[in-house]
Amino acid sequence: xxxxxxxxxxxxxxxxxxxxxxxxxxxxxxxxxxxxxxxxxxxxxxxxxxxxxxxxxxxxxxxxxxxxxxxxxxxxxxxxxxxxxxxxxxxxxxxxxxxxxxxxxxxxxxxxxxxxxxxxxxxxxxxxxxxxxxxxxxxxxxxxxxxxxxxxxxxxxxxxxxxxxxxx
Amino acid sequence: xxxxxxxxxxxxxxxxxxxxxxxxxxxxxxxxxxxxxxxxxxxxxxxxxxxxxxxxxxxxxxxxxxxxxxxxxxxxxxxxxxxxxxxxxxxxxxxxxxxxxxxxxxxxxxxxxxxxxxxxxxxxxxxxxxxxxxxxxxxxxxxxxxxxxxxxxxxxxxxxxxxxxxxxxxxxxxxxxxxxxxxxxxxxxxxxxxxxxxxxxxxxxxxxxxxxxxxxxxxxxxxxxxxxxxxxxxxxxxxxxxxxxxxxxxxxxxxxxxxxxxxxxxxxxxxxxxxxxxxxxxxxxxxxxxxxxxxxxxxxxxxxxxxxxxxxxxxxxxxxxxxxxxxxxxxxxxxxxxxxxxxxxxxxxxxxxxxxxxxxxxxxxxx
Amino acid sequence: xxxxxxxxxxxxxxxxxxxxxxxxxxxxxxxxxxxxxxxxxxxxxxxxxxxxxxxxxxxxxxxxxxxxxxxxxxxxxxxxxxxxxxxxxxxxxxxxxxxxxxxxxxxxxxxxxxxxxxxxxxxxxxxxxxxxxxxxxxxxxxxxxxxxxxx
Numbered sequence: 009x010x011x012x013x014x015x016x017x018x019x020x021x022x023x024x025x026x027x028x029x030x031x032x033x034x035x036x037x038x039x040x041x042x043x044x045x046x047x048x049x050x051x052x053x054x055x056x057x058x059x060x061x062x063x064x065x066x067x068x069x070x071x072x073x074x075x076x077x078x079x080x081x082x083x084x085x086x087x088x089x090x091x092x093x094x095x096x097x098x099x100x101x102x103x104x105x106x107x108x109x110x111x112x113x114x115x116x117x118x119x120x121x122x123x124x125x126x127x128x129x130x131x132x133x134x135x136x137x138x139x140x141x142x143x144x145x146x147x148x149x150x151x152x153x154x155x156x157x158x159x160x161x162x163x164x165x166x167x168x169x170x171x172x173x174x175x176x
Numbered sequence: 177x178x179x180x181x182x183x184x185x186x187x188x189x190x191x192x193x194x195x196x197x198x199x200x201x202x203x204x205x206x207x208x209x210x211x212x213x214x215x216x217x218x219x220x221x222x223x224x225x226x227x228x229x230x231x232x233x234x235x236x237x238x239x240x241x242x243x244x245x246x247x248x249x250x251x252x253x254x255x256x257x258x259x260x261x262x263x264x265x266x267x268x269x270x271x272x273x274x275x276x277x278x279x280x281x282x283x284x285x286x287x288x289x290x291x292x293x294x295x296x297x298x299x300x301x302x303x304x305x306x307x308x309x310x311x312x313x314x315x316x317x318x319x320x321x322x323x324x325x326x327x328x329x330x331x332x333x334x335x336x337x338x339x340x341x342x343x344x345x346x347x348x349x350x351x352x353x354x355x356x357x358x359x360x361x362x363x364x365x366x367x368x369x370x371x372x373x374x375x376x377x378x379x380x381x382x383x384x385x386x387x388x389x390x391x392x393x394x395x396x397x398x399x400x401x402x403x404x405x406x407x408x409x410x411x412x413x414x415x416x417x418x419x420x421x422x423x424x425x426x427x428x429x430x431x432x433x434x435x436x437x438x439x440x441x442x443x444x445x446x447x448x449x450x451x452x453x454x455x456x457x458x459x460x461x462x463x464x465x466x467x468x469x470x471x472x473x474x475x476x477x478x479x480x481x482x483x484x485x486x487x488x489x490x491x492x493x494x495x496x497x498x499x500x501x502x503x504x505x506x507x508x509x510x511x512x513x514x515x516x517x518x519x520x521x522x523x524x525x526x527x528x529x530x531x532x533x534x535x536x537x538x539x540x541x542x543x
Numbered sequence: 544x545x546x547x548x549x550x551x552x553x554x555x556x557x558x559x560x561x562x563x564x565x566x567x568x569x570x571x572x573x574x575x576x577x578x579x580x581x582x583x584x585x586x587x588x589x590x591x592x593x594x595x596x597x598x599x600x601x602x603x604x605x606x607x608x609x610x611x612x613x614x615x616x617x618x619x620x621x622x623x624x625x626x627x628x629x630x631x632x633x634x635x636x637x638x639x640x641x642x643x644x645x646x647x648x649x650x651x652x653x654x655x656x657x658x659x660x661x662x663x664x665x666x667x668x669x670x671x672x673x674x675x676x677x678x679x680x681x682x683x684x685x686x687x688x689x690x691x692x693x694x
Contacts, residue, residue, distance in 0.1 A: 009474045036474050037262060063389045066479070067505040071492050083490070085477055085505075089389070089403070092410050096477065116392030119513050127226075142219040142542060151227055158231050236616035239648035303563050310573060317585075324589040324662070330648050338653060339587065366562050369555045 014040045018060055018095060025055050041096035046082070049099045050108040053084065056095070057113050062086040065114035066094065068121055070101075070128045074154045078102045080130055084110070101130060109135040127152035144169070183207055187524075191220050195298045195528045198538025202515075204527065211527060214519050216512060221542040229502030234260050234334060234469040237502070242328040244504060245540040247290055250283035250319070251482040253332045258413055259478040259489035260334045263471035266464070270457040272336035273415040278349065278452045279322065279331055280414075281445040285356070286315040287483035288438045292363060295435070295532035299376050304366055311359050314352050321348070334469055336462035349453050353446050360442055367435075377432040381518040381530040384429050391514045395485030395507055397534065400437045401429030407481035419451045431533040438535075470497055484508050484535050504543055508536040584664045589647045591665035592640055594683040595658065603684070604659035607633035614654035617644050640683055642668065643676040 011034040019033035022042060029048030034041060044052055056062040066085040073079060078100035087094045101107060109132040110117040121132045122141040129150040132138060139145060147162050166172060185206040191199040199220035205212045225244060229237050241256045242249035254276055261268065268276070293308035316326040321342055323331040331337075367373045383393065385401040398405060406423040408416045424440030426433035471493040479488035485507025492501040511534050518530050549555070575582055584590070595604045607624035623637035652662045667689040670676050 010472065037265065037476055039476060064394075065392050066486070067477075067488060067490065067503070069490060069501075069503045069505075071501045085488075085490070089405060094477070114392065115387075115390045116510055116513060119509065123509075140219075142222040144219070151224060156227075158227060232616055236614070236650065239616060239646050239650070303559075307566070313573070320588060321585040322587070324585065324587040324649060325647065328646070328648075342585075342587070362562060366559045370559050371550070371555055 009034075009036055011036045014042075016040075018056070018093075021055065021060055022052060026052060039094070039096065041098055043098050043100075046099045046101055046105065046107055049082070049084065049097060050110060050113070052097055053086065053110050053113050056086055056088075060088065061090040062088040062095065064089060065110070065116050065120070068110070068117060068124055070124050070130055070152075072128060072152065072154045076100075080128060082107060082124070082130065106131045106133040108133050109138075111135060126150070129153070184212065189527070196531060197294065197536055198541075200531070200536070200538055200541070202527070202531075204524065206524065209523050211519050211522050211524065214516050214527070216515060218509075218512070218538070218541050221538045223543065225543040226502055226504065229499050231498060233497045234471075234499065237499070238333070239328065239330045241504075242330055243539060244506065244543055245482065245484065245487070245508070245537045246327060247537055248283050248287040248483045249327060249329045250279050250331050251287075251480065251487065253330065254280050254414065255478065255480040255482065255487050255489050257332045257334050258480065259476060259491050260469065260471065261463075261465075262476045262478050263474065263491055263493055264334070264465060264469065266335060268336045268414070268463050269460050270415065271459045272461045272463075274452050274456045275337060275341065275461070276332060276414050277416065277419070278449050278456075279319070279329075281448045281452075282315050282318060282349070282352075284445050284483045285442050286312045288442050289315075291438065291483075291532075291535050292435075295529075295535075296367065298528050298532045299373065301367065301370075301373065304363055307359070307363065307366075311356065318345075318348055318352065321345070333462070335465035336460070338462075340461060341456075346453055346456075349449060353450050353453075356446055357443060360439060364439065374432060376525075376529060377435060377533075378430060380431045380522060380526045381533055382428065382430045383514055383518055387514070387517060388429070391517070392510045393485070393514050395481075395483070395511065395535075396434055396437045396441065397429075397485070397511060397514075399423065399425045400433040402427050407479060407486060413478075413480060416448075419448045421445075421448050431529055434533045468497060470495065475501075479505065482507055484537065484540070485511055506540040506543060508534070508538075508540045512536055512541060584666065586664075588664045588666070589649045589652070589662040591642070591663055591668045591687050592645075592651070592678075592683060593661050593663045593665075593686050594638060594680065595661055596684060603635050603680075604657050605635045605638065606657055606659070607635045608656065610654040610656065611651035611660050614650045616648065616650065617641075617646065619644050620651060635680070638680040638683060640678045641676070642678055643673055 014033040014035040022030050026048045029045045030042060031045060032043040064087045066087050069083050071081040080101040082099050082101050084097045085094060109121055119141060121135055122138060124130050125138055126140045126142050127150060147165055149156060149162050187204045187206055189196060189202040189204060191201045201217040203215045225240055228240055238256060241252045245252055289308040289312045293305035296304040319329050320326050323329050323339060383397060383401055385403050388398045388401050402425055404423050404425045409423055421444045424437050426437055473493060473495045475492040477488055477490045479486050487507055488505035490503040491499050494500040515530060519527050596602060597604055607622055609622050612620040612622055619641035621639040624633040624635050627634045649662055651660055665687050668687045
């Protein structure tokens with residue numbers, strides 16, 4: 009990516025409180041993002057919410073890089089009404105590690121984290137009700153992972169609940 | 177969840193229900209007629225649009241985007257085209273931007289008209305549905321004349337527009353703009369002074385500004401709570417900074433205020449369309465963009481003010497012709513989380529009003 | 544007192560009712576009596592596909608370039624052709640279009656360089672079977688033949 013370093017009040021605030029956990033602060037196409045280590049994600053969100061006026065959680069999503077050691081990229085996008093600025097926070101998550109849930113800071117993280125769990129299998133520690141949201145509850149498999157085929161289905165579930173032999 | 181309270185009734189507003197605006201299932205825990213808690217179960221319309229996005233080229237994915245919020249297909253298309261154009265670092269020419277604004281605002285009017293008709297129908301007022309659909313027919317005729325389809329329009333292409341304006345476009349849009357404000361006044365005459373309407377909606381589903389921000393609620397719900405935030409003013413796109421319009425807000429954040437905010441938004445949309453159509457710039461309709469869309473490696477998040485709230489597209493590109501990850505941030509999904517907060521302590525009939533006022537489209541909630 | 548009379552005599556409800564009665568005028572009816580009155584769809588309407596033929600020679604305009612099949616998001620066009628050794632061009636043999644999965648998005652129509660594949664204004668394309676919606680070259684050149692009922 010042709011990134012440019014991002015300087016300003018917010019990167020300084022993040023580095024001041026979180027120090028070496030802030031791995032990088034960059035700009036791509038004029039959109040700022042910060043790469044953090046996973047344990048610093050919730051403290052960063054709390055910091056931005058409490059001190060920098062970032063009162064609105066726009067989105068939580070994940071990206072799957074199966075060939076990488078830390079398989080998932082967890083992305084939080086937050087926005088500040090007072091500053092009119094949007095900031096992306098990214099962290100790399102290896103399989104099996106559980107990020108801390110952001111629900112205590114932003115109530116809107118509830119369903120967004122459930123969707124990340126449903127689609128990728130990333131569990132959030134401390135989430136009030138972590139269960140599948142879009143797929144049926146007893147589905148096995150995480151559809152948005154790269155090793156899940158585009159026409160693949162949980163055939164056991166389909167057979168038990170819908171009574172049809174094969175999907176296609 | 178393991179104890180049973182003898183005073184509590186668990187009622188299922190199932191996926192097939194005329195008032196849930198699609199396949200939405202809500203499990204209500206009632207104490208008599210009062211709601212103690214609600215639980216939304218969604219996913220009945222999940223089609224895996226984000227997974228499909230990883231297997232189609234950028235141009236091929238554009239028709240799928242219309243089918244998420246199917247009532248505001250033109251808005252969805254605008255957001256997607258802006259996101260890919262951002263990744264390709266190109267901008268649509270001014271003529272394309274003006275036509276995009278006109279069609280998007282007409283789409284906002286048609287989405288709000290359908291919302292008004294179905295919301296009134298849920299409350300019990302059957303007549304407004306016929307009148308709003310009659311007006312909506314005029315807008316859909318304009319879309320049909322322009323791009324060939326009424327609902328799933330696929331009107332915009334990455335880099336600009338595919339079709340030049342047809343003969344009679346300006347005339348048809350001007351005729352619509354001339355007769356439309358009188359119709360909005362007619363809806364107000366039917367509903368706004370009506371005591372049944374006011375009693376049903378005043379004080380129902382109150383969501384104040386701080387709670388809105390904590391839940392991430394955007395769109396007319398946030399503006400009815402008093403926050404004058406509109407992405408068309410805060411972070412303008414596609415030439416919106418050239419047009420003069422107000423952002424309607426109200427104070428108390430209940431269902432009646434959201435009704436007034438959406439009616440005012442329709443009037444402001446007519447204002448924008450009139451300004452845009454008065455001077456559409458001449459010139460090309462498509463930017464100089466590569467035939468095969470292969471954005472450089474990177475990611476971008478672009479969001480627009482859709483009729484329902486903030487619609488965002490987060491696209492990660494790995495340099496090939498397929499997107500690596502295409503995430504859609506649906507406004508209805510995030511707004512629907514606030515249903516539990518709003519419905520606590522309300523009556524069952526109020527739950528129907530609250531679902532209507534959030535203005536959800538299940539195609540967008542489930543994707 | 545005026546307010547009490549307004550409430551008691553249901554003035555606000557009568558105001559709404561007057562709007563409804565005003566719209567009962569038969570001149571304001573806009574219902575189309577389908578099927579005796581077919582709607583006039585626009586010129587650019589994306590309806591049933593058609594393979595155009597040259598009006599004079601009745602030969603197909605398709606040059607078997609396969610661009611429509613590549614453009615289709617659902618991969619439902621299959622173009623069968625054979626290379627003609629004399630003219631060094633490809634001759635079209637079979638053209639299969641699966642209408643059951645078609646989204647009518649118009650990408651195939653936009654991709655065709657010679658305007659051979661066109662989405663027409665026909666919207667009456669129903670069929671009793673799934674297989675009936677998979678159109679071969681002949682069906683595509685003729686167009687759909689909906690049953691004509693007596694007026």
